[in-house]
Amino acid sequence: MTLQEEGGPALTCGTIGQAEQKDAQDQFNKGFQDGFTSGKKLCGMALQQGLQGLVPLDPNYQKGFTAGSNAAIAQFC
Numbered sequence: 001m002t003l004q005e006e007g008g009p010a011l012t013c014g015t016i017g018q019a020e021q022k023d024a025q026d027q028f029n030k031g032f033q034d035g036f037t038s039g040k041k042l043c044g045m046a047l048q049q050g051l052q053g054l055v056p057l058d059p060n061y062q063k064g065f066t067a068g069s070n071a072a073i074a075q076f077c
Contacts, residue, residue, distance in 0.1 A: 024060045031057075031064025038065075039072030 057065075 027058040027060035028064035028067075031061035031066075032068035032071075033064075034061075035065035035068030035070075036072045037068075039069030040076050043073060043077035
């Protein structure tokens, strides 16, 4: 959908589904980066402890964290 105010620039809007998909991807990416950093530092020791005791996390963040930590362990440990 494109909106344009008279004489103004055109603005393109996405759908709710696109916004949710972007949020899910952002959560996964953030989790991946955090997991990769933790995995690199800890080399597999107590990675899951880092997730325990926190506020319930977004499932996409948890998936990203696990994928990132596994990638770091595979690469550095």
